[in-house]
Amino acid sequence: MRILVVNPNTTESMTATIADAARGAVSRESEIVAVTSRMGPVSIEGYYDEALAVPGMLAEIASGERNGADAAIIACFDDTGLDAARAMANMPVIGICEAALATAAFLAPRFSVVTTLERSRIPIENLVQRYGMAGRVRVRAADIPVLSLEDPASGAKAKLAHEIRRALDEDRAEAIVLGCAGMADLARAFQDEFGVPVIDGVSAAVKQAEALISLGLKTSKRGAYARPVIKPYVGALSSFAPQAL
Amino acid sequence: MRILVVNPNTTESMTATIADAARGAVSRESEIVAVTSRMGPVSIEGYYDEALAVPGMLAEIASGERNGADAAIIACFDDTGLDAARAMANMPVIGICEAALATAAFLAPRFSVVTTLERSRIPIENLVQRYGMAGRVRVRAADIPVLSLEDPASGAKAKLAHEIRRALDEDRAEAIVLGCAGMADLARAFQDEFGVPVIDGVSAAVKQAEALISLGLKTSKRGAYARPVIKPYVGALSSFAPQAL
Amino acid sequence: MRILVVNPNTTESMTATIADAARGAVSRESEIVAVTSRMGPVSIEGYYDEALAVPGMLAEIASGERNGADAAIIACFDDTGLDAARAMANMPVIGICEAALATAAFLAPRFSVVTTLERSRIPIENLVQRYGMAGRVRVRAADIPVLSLEDPASGAKAKLAHEIRRALDEDRAEAIVLGCAGMADLARAFQDEFGVPVIDGVSAAVKQAEALISLGLKTSKRGAYARPVIKPYVGALSSFAPQAL
Amino acid sequence: MRILVVNPNTTESMTATIADAARGAVSRESEIVAVTSRMGPVSIEGYYDEALAVPGMLAEIASGERNGADAAIIACFDDTGLDAARAMANMPVIGICEAALATAAFLAPRFSVVTTLERSRIPIENLVQRYGMAGRVRVRAADIPVLSLEDPASGAKAKLAHEIRRALDEDRAEAIVLGCAGMADLARAFQDEFGVPVIDGVSAAVKQAEALISLGLKTSKRGAYARPVIKPYVGALSSFAPQAL
Amino acid sequence: MRILVVNPNTTESMTATIADAARGAVSRESEIVAVTSRMGPVSIEGYYDEALAVPGMLAEIASGERNGADAAIIACFDDTGLDAARAMANMPVIGICEAALATAAFLAPRFSVVTTLERSRIPIENLVQRYGMAGRVRVRAADIPVLSLEDPASGAKAKLAHEIRRALDEDRAEAIVLGCAGMADLARAFQDEFGVPVIDGVSAAVKQAEALISLGLKTSKRGAYARPVIKPYVGALSSFAPQAL
Amino acid sequence: MRILVVNPNTTESMTATIADAARGAVSRESEIVAVTSRMGPVSIEGYYDEALAVPGMLAEIASGERNGADAAIIACFDDTGLDAARAMANMPVIGICEAALATAAFLAPRFSVVTTLERSRIPIENLVQRYGMAGRVRVRAADIPVLSLEDPASGAKAKLAHEIRRALDEDRAEAIVLGCAGMADLARAFQDEFGVPVIDGVSAAVKQAEALISLGLKTSKRGAYARPVIKPYVGALSSFAPQAL
Structure with a gap:
């Protein structure tokens, strides 16, 4: 089981703290892949930071799923962008809150x-x-x-x-x-x-991720979390177009 | 009164429909400034599109406020990014939902x-x-x-x-x-x-915007909608750092 | 646009305060018609006063609508008799609360x-x-x-x-x-x-009244706010029979 | 125990039906006093009738309490004017809904x-x-x-x-x-x-009235149901001024 | 009317206090039968005591109904076992809370x-x-x-x-x-x-019991409170099998 | 990790189905101990069965904890007796619902x-x-x-x-x-x-049990789930007295 833990802020030292907690909680059968968002705020304090942290977080989750992650954790207590990530991914996505x-x-x-x-x-x-x-x-x-x-x-x-x-x-x-x-x-x-x-x-989310993976459960793709509709995205975010996922 | 109407998707023809509705509702004392987001999806259908439409929408609201808008309307029924926009702006921000x-x-x-x-x-x-x-x-x-x-x-x-x-x-x-x-x-x-x-x-939001402006009411800056904390933003979204607002 | 503002208590000096606030909020295209109830308590303090203020308030709204009002405001923070007024009137009726x-x-x-x-x-x-x-x-x-x-x-x-x-x-x-x-x-x-x-x-309600009028919106006459059924009313309140509206 | 049952509409034949139900439910220790409102609509169908039935209902309850009633029932399923009646009365007041x-x-x-x-x-x-x-x-x-x-x-x-x-x-x-x-x-x-x-x-309310009376419980006079404040009432409803209660 | 009052703890002196309160509230037409549970805790303080008080309480209610009770009261403020008692009994069962x-x-x-x-x-x-x-x-x-x-x-x-x-x-x-x-x-x-x-x-429940009895109302036997399905019960609780009720 | 799975009905064949599901979900580090209640109904269908299944279930959980279980699962979808079990146990207790x-x-x-x-x-x-x-x-x-x-x-x-x-x-x-x-x-x-x-x-509960055990989390013993107060229990359930736990 490979569990992706995304720190949606861009501070690597905080990712280290998060990764330590995740690794402390994970079972021997699993591997933690901890990544830091590459775009957005250095910390998430309130609604504005939260919204701007979402694209960087989504990029890491998309990349992680392509590279074989079985579940993803959004390691910010605001559960930033959780619904968007679930619509994007097939694997389970878990917010730490x-x-x-x-x-x-x-x-x-x-x-x-x-x-x-x-x-x-x-x-x-x-x-x-x-x-x-x-x-x-x-x-x-x-x-x-x-x-x-x-x-x-x-x-x-x-x-x-x-x-x-x-x-x-x-x-x-x-x-x-x-x-x-x-x-x-x-x-x-x-x-x-x-x-x-x-x-x-963080550790609570690791255990939930393991649970869902081992139970063979994935995000429902019926209704609100259906795969995004294929369509053009323009400008600085054009690389996020669903067809690129 | 200058009311900014942001179409958070990137389809200009849809902005035209929205602008017509807004202008049909506005009083003689007000002016509608309708803008189209310059980054993100061509339409907003579900959580993923919604999240990726936020940075482009925020950029237009920040720019609009710098240019003298008295209130802003987010013209997508998901009220995409509404809380973030309110934390960012001093003027009132209204979602059409x-x-x-x-x-x-x-x-x-x-x-x-x-x-x-x-x-x-x-x-x-x-x-x-x-x-x-x-x-x-x-x-x-x-x-x-x-x-x-x-x-x-x-x-x-x-x-x-x-x-x-x-x-x-x-x-x-x-x-x-x-x-x-x-x-x-x-x-x-x-x-x-x-x-x-x-x-x-859209027209309902125009009237609410006029109401708030003429009553001298602005977004509360105490608590959840306090101005974003000054801090670095990195990567492709670094221009969104609060100190640039 | 003619907006009726009813003070449902019978104190004229308080109507003056209310009318000042309403006139301070109204746009140039609108006119405030402020009236004082002619029956009931001099102030509304609690449920009993509230109930006895309703007939006088309804009489002023009925009269106001006959005389061309486009919307009515009940200027008591208990929103006294609001549902009854909406069932009676075709125009929008707004409570200040x-x-x-x-x-x-x-x-x-x-x-x-x-x-x-x-x-x-x-x-x-x-x-x-x-x-x-x-x-x-x-x-x-x-x-x-x-x-x-x-x-x-x-x-x-x-x-x-x-x-x-x-x-x-x-x-x-x-x-x-x-x-x-x-x-x-x-x-x-x-x-x-x-x-x-x-x-x-009061001023908030004036803006809502203007909004509804200019959007061409009236009280729904389907369901709970359908026009009162024609029937006899007896005794001191017989003049309130729906057929007299 | 004397239980006042007020029919808040003005149709006496309906009072008879109500009184029969009340007498069928009452214990031997109690007496039902059924009265018909003397002002307002002949039936209560919707919010407008409901509001105009309140003064007549309140008058009967005030009169009934002066004449020794131990509890009152408002015999309309909308529980018309229940809060006002409770603020006015010391005895318990019960809505049939x-x-x-x-x-x-x-x-x-x-x-x-x-x-x-x-x-x-x-x-x-x-x-x-x-x-x-x-x-x-x-x-x-x-x-x-x-x-x-x-x-x-x-x-x-x-x-x-x-x-x-x-x-x-x-x-x-x-x-x-x-x-x-x-x-x-x-x-x-x-x-x-x-x-x-x-x-x-109706019969359910009779049993609740008996229960409250025999338990020595009355409407709380602390807070929302405190006795109405003494003050002038003007016009056709001046007889309802609290000092007359 | 015979009203069974079950003290679901096993302290007889507390049953006496409860019985006094019940007798002080009951009308002349009714009789209070106060019983003490014969199995379980001497007082009910928290969830554990509550759960273990249920079988003894149910036994008394079943026995009471067989012996002609018209309604039952569970005299513990946690309303211990109320749903189970209602499913078991035809008569009304009332919790004191x-x-x-x-x-x-x-x-x-x-x-x-x-x-x-x-x-x-x-x-x-x-x-x-x-x-x-x-x-x-x-x-x-x-x-x-x-x-x-x-x-x-x-x-x-x-x-x-x-x-x-x-x-x-x-x-x-x-x-x-x-x-x-x-x-x-x-x-x-x-x-x-x-x-x-x-x-x-306790006294409130007595009055509710009298009310339901005199109105001819019993526990609904449709849905959640349907009679228990006939089936074996084993071990120390085998005497509770529904066929024995 | 030793996880106790209690089938609170007394049908052993159903315990086998439950144990299979539990063993299918458990990680290599854990052991499932599946037990069948020894007193109460053969199946739990409605509130009455549910209440009578509680003592047998509690007995198994108490015994299981004494014998080294690290967490317990109540394998009935009504979450029968869950609060009582939590008050009794120090280990985590999980309902399958x-x-x-x-x-x-x-x-x-x-x-x-x-x-x-x-x-x-x-x-x-x-x-x-x-x-x-x-x-x-x-x-x-x-x-x-x-x-x-x-x-x-x-x-x-x-x-x-x-x-x-x-x-x-x-x-x-x-x-x-x-x-x-x-x-x-x-x-x-x-x-x-x-x-x-x-x-x-069942399998969902197994994963939650593993999660709580590996995170070092136990039932809170502050407030509603505090250990039962020491006191006599009488009659057929006297062996359940808290001092015997």
Whole structure:
């Protein structure tokens, strides 16, 4: 099983963190192929970055599928471009937010997501709504820039811990979901510290990818995820025309 | 008042239809500036086209705002990239789906949207859910490609009329929303034929744009629609970096 | 375009405030006809006042339509009698709560309504639910009687400002809707003070009325808003029999 | 226990049908006082009639409470003016729609309401939503005028039976609620004919009234149902001013 | 009318409290038969106790129906095993949570449930959701073990009063529901103390049982509550096989 | 990894089918321990069977955990006793309905569940609601007894295929979930026949169990799933007292 993990931002050091988490979760039968998007923002903080990260992410998924990937993971907690990727690909495509929420739902009836910036809170709340968990999940922002997670001196980890504590006390959360791919290395330590399940979306998505591959399940090609209609694309994005897929 | 109308697909003849509808709706105090996206698909049929239409659409909105537009309309019924555009712009940005639904809601407690292809039905149902109207709106597809609307010999208009009739009979719809910018010229004729309100999103959005401009209201810059964070963008999309806006 | 604005309470000085707001919003092509109900409560504070304000409001709308009005606005934030008015009239009828919510929804994903008395909070929450915005809107009461808004010495404006501040801080509101027709003159000042969009329902409704008129759209007469059935009405309300409309 | 049953339309023969149903349901310890509204429409068919029936209904409830009633029932399936009546009264006030739905909910997880005219379907659907049962209840109209229920030659009963059959077959209803006070005498016969629980709202409301009285429970006077604020009412409705209650 | 009240825990002293409350609510025409389950936990605190209390409860209901009961009440606020009991019985079966919520809904648009332990909060929130009241009800735990309610020295009553006060202040509750059968004797005193309706589920359920019996209504046997299919049951529970009912 | 699969009905031949499906899905690193409940119904068809299957299922899970299981699966599509099992166990516990729905949700925006008997439809609809998928999933019954799935001559498979066809045509389902553990061997054949993803809950649950184990995640013991309180249990179920766990 070959699992493609796409970091849809263009920061390679963050891809390394993500790849480590993915490799830590993968079974011996599988291989992680971690790639960094080659076009778009260096981090995804809010709707604008999210939209501009999509073409680069789609290009990596198309390329990965051509090269034999069995499933793909979009390693950004906004599940950026997930529907488009599913329409494009035959293999399963998994967002780390939906994988994390689906995983946490097996463990606790109420839980909280802790993400980076306030501007990302509402996009994630909308995903929570879309995935049918609005009644059981709260979303919180720790007020830390995404890339500060890479800097031990930034205090980001302490701010995250503080917000997890508030989630446990104020939301009565029974589990915690880390709401950014850049937090993938922190789950185990926080789980030990707080004594509740702490879910990282990257590793959760790896397990979902393995599950779907081994069950022989692929994205449905009937209806909303039908293959894109063949048609011309023009200008700077002409290489994305469906006939080139 | 200068209202920018962006056709996010790259078909200029369709921009002409849209511009006609917009100009038919605009008050004497306003000016319509209709532009065609310069990169991406020639029509938007499903999630993949939708995602790839976003950068071209955003480029036109950024350019339009620099050139003095007071509001922008995204003239695709999927409300493609609406959140990203709002985060980017200070002026109001309006999607034709949300404008059409908001307008119909003043006229009838239950109504139906009739769109083009089945693959667009679920994306629109998700918008209906997002705009809080899941309990009162049904979405139907007439099984016609978007660009067939430009060809009188395609039979597209008859298929649309057939689906409207079914909406009235089977859904007990009390009004009809036309679910594609390319149908903007058909609303009046269908309204006369069927005797219920028939709403076109392009003209509905023009009126909402005028309303917001004249009320002195702009996109909130607090929270989810805060201005994008300054940061590098790399590769083919580097010109989209927020500092260039 | 002739737009009828009905103040459904019987206080003429409040009609003047409402008319000023309406005239400030109207385009040059339109005329505002502001009328005061001639029967019922001097202010609408809670369900009881609301119900007893309906006949007087309906009488003014019927009279206004006979005299050539093209659309009507019910200028009370409870949207008192809106369904009945729509069933009675052919022209569009707009409630200021629904107009304000629809307008704010174009500008911010989360916002708060600030109204007068606690007893009006739940009726407005029910409207928020009805208009499909329960997930994105909070309602707050500033604990000020409606008519105190007319008395500069009452401290009402300061209490309102205090509650807006709490909405921004505690609800993380990204825009504010003023929840009483009597606040129509305060929107601009609060918008300047707080730096977020502040929406007044009266002016929002004027723009929606203009929009519907210029689009040639009227209340659907199919289903729930079909013309009332001809039948006798008896006693003090016999003049309201549908045959007299 | 004295239970006031108000027929909010002005047709005395229908009050007789309602009173018979109420007396058939009441326990020996209680007394039914059935009154007919003295102002408004002869039948309630849609939103307009509904709104104009409210003042007459409120007058009867106020008078009934002054004369010693312990609870009041509004005997119209639209639950016309229920919130206003609750704000006005100290005693419990019960709508027959809410009583019927609450009763059916103890007996079957899914059920259907069969009402009179199509124009009443959506108002009842909105009540179903308000009472939290949108996921488990369907509403159907048998296309019969309200007063035709009083005419054995009208065929109304056969049309009702036909619609009940469709509810059982098409909706898979497990119980039936009769959606008009004028059907109160038909429940038992339909229950025998169709072999599922058939609920009449009038008798259901009588039992709820008895329950609340004997439990010593009254309408909450905190918040939305607080006593109306003392203030002038003017014109033809001046006698409704709260200080006169 | 013979009403069976089953205490699904095995503590007889608590059955006595429940029986007192039931007898205080019943009309002269009815008889209360209060029984204690003979197998399972001595108190029901959370999902595990709840599940193991079901067989003993079902045995009492089956036995009670054979002995002439006309309706049954499950006197645990978790409504333990309610669906199973309804499928088994022909008579109506009522849970005290659903009866309490249905009763409170006639009196106040917003109210709060105060229960015993935090671990019972989410099960009750799920019931609130199931009964369609998620938008209007809050659930709170006073942090008191169930059986401490029987010990005047435990301080349980004071803790309950403290939590009711918080519900009034923080939730703006307009009525209070006591969320445990063991609180049945406290409703009247709290109602006097706090001046809002306070509802006890046991007495509320008695009135609902009387209502259904006197209306001639029984559990629907069509669909989800159809009689269990005849089949072998094995092992320690073989006596529960449907053919033995 | 040792995964316990409990067949909560007492039919050993059905356990064999379930075990085959589980072993077909498991990775080389894991071991399936399939057990049959020793008390309760031979098949689970509706709420009554479901409730009486719980003690036997709980006994097997408790025993399995004592004997070193790392996760448990409840192999009945009603997710019988899932909350109780989670409160009891430290290891993860997974229902096959929730696993199937979670898995299908990665593949298709709309899908249908096809189950056995009509009486099981509403319990499954309630699970769909609980798992947050009410807006995207339809449930259908093929009208086949559970154990008929074991008899090739019963025609059960043909009836299932017929209902799947209707789901594709009438519901526009984009994937199919098989709604009974006894169908576990049919998924692959139906997937080939119908060309859409067909999900079996048993194998889906095995993959979720492996995922949770390998991620080091266990049931949260904070809040609703806290360990049962130590207390006496009496009568035939006394061996279930929490102190014996």
